[in-house]
Amino acid sequence: AQKITQTQPGMFVQEKEAVTLDCTYDTSDPSYGLFWYKQPSSGEMIFLIYQGSYDQQNATEGRYSLNFQKARKSANLVISASQLGDSAMYFCAMREGPGRGSTLGRLYFGRGTQLTVWP
Amino acid sequence: DGGITQSPKYLFRKEGQNVTLSCEQNLNHDAMYWYRQDPGQGLRLIYYSQIVNDFQKGDIAEGYSVSREKKESFPLTVTSAQKNPTAFYLCASSKLIAASTDTQYFGPGTRLTVL
Numbered sequence: 001a002q003k004i005t006q007t008q009p010g011m012f013v014q015e016k017e018a019v020t021l022d023c024t025y026d027t028s029d030p031s032y033g034l035f036w037y038k039q040p041s042s043g044e045m046i047f048l049i050y051q052g053s054y055d056q057q058n059a060t061e062g063r064y065s066l067n068f069q070k071a072r073k074s075a076n077l078v079i080s081a082s083q084l085g086d087s088a089m090y091f092c093a094m095r096e097g098p099g100r101g102s103t104l105g106r107l108y109f110g111r112g113t114q115l116t117v118w119p
Numbered sequence: 120d121g122g123i124t125q126s127p128k129y130l131f132r133k134e135g136q137n138v139t140l141s142c143e144q145n146l147n148h149d150a151m152y153w154y155r156q157d158p159g160q161g162l163r164l165i166y167y168s169q170i171v172n173d174f175q176k177g178d179i180a181e182g183y184s185v186s187r188e189k190k191e192s193f194p195l196t197v198t199s200a201q202k203n204p205t206a207f208y209l210c211a212s213s214k215l216i217a218a219s220t221d222t223q224y225f226g227p228g229t230r231l232t233v234l
Contacts, residue, residue, distance in 0.1 A: 043209075106152070
């Protein structure tokens with residue numbers, strides 16, 4: 001089964017508008033972390049935001065916020081006030097909790113959502 | 120500046136040749152990872168290493184080999200046994216703290232094309 005599902009292959013948003021990129025995850029581990037990365041056309045993966053499974057509040061980093069709904073196993077990325085430079089591929093990823101021996105540290109990635117911001 | 124470097128940025132290989140992709144980090148991270156990305160796909164884990172002289176296979180290790188002789192370096196060799204090596208390869212590193220907060224940081228990638 002897929003550990004991370006991103007159901008939107010592509011999204012379009014007008015500059016200065018907000019946009020939500022969907023991510024659902026699957027794990028039976030009570031301790032996990034959720035990450036969002038941005039990949040511009042240059043290819044480098046840029047870390048944006050992190051949410052821990054025990055965090056009481058939704059994570060925020062500047063214009064990025066994470067809408068974390070634990071019961072629904074969703075961790076949607078919200079970008080407020082979109083800019084042209086936000087056009088990129090966005091990946092959701094999950095790391096399961098500590099104490100997992102040889103799998104410690106590995107991330108599971110979704111297939112990504114291509115965001116296009118238009119003027 | 121601290122970061123992860125990968126070289127070369129573009130690499131062309133003839134069929135039947137082995138090639139080695141370089142990955143170096145000066146973040147003093149314990150763990151390093153290699154991922155493969157194909158068009159329209161997410162990242163798939165090839166190999167990872169949590170400590171010098173030790174590494175583990177990921178989901179798609181066949182046709183690849185790695186070494187970890189120094190903490191800073193984790194080169195990936197794409198062997199002739201890899202049937203479809205044309206892809207974008209990303210290297211990452213992390214502190215490997217025993218918590219779900221451990222964040223991976225990525226290098227700029229190497230685009231490998233088999234001619």
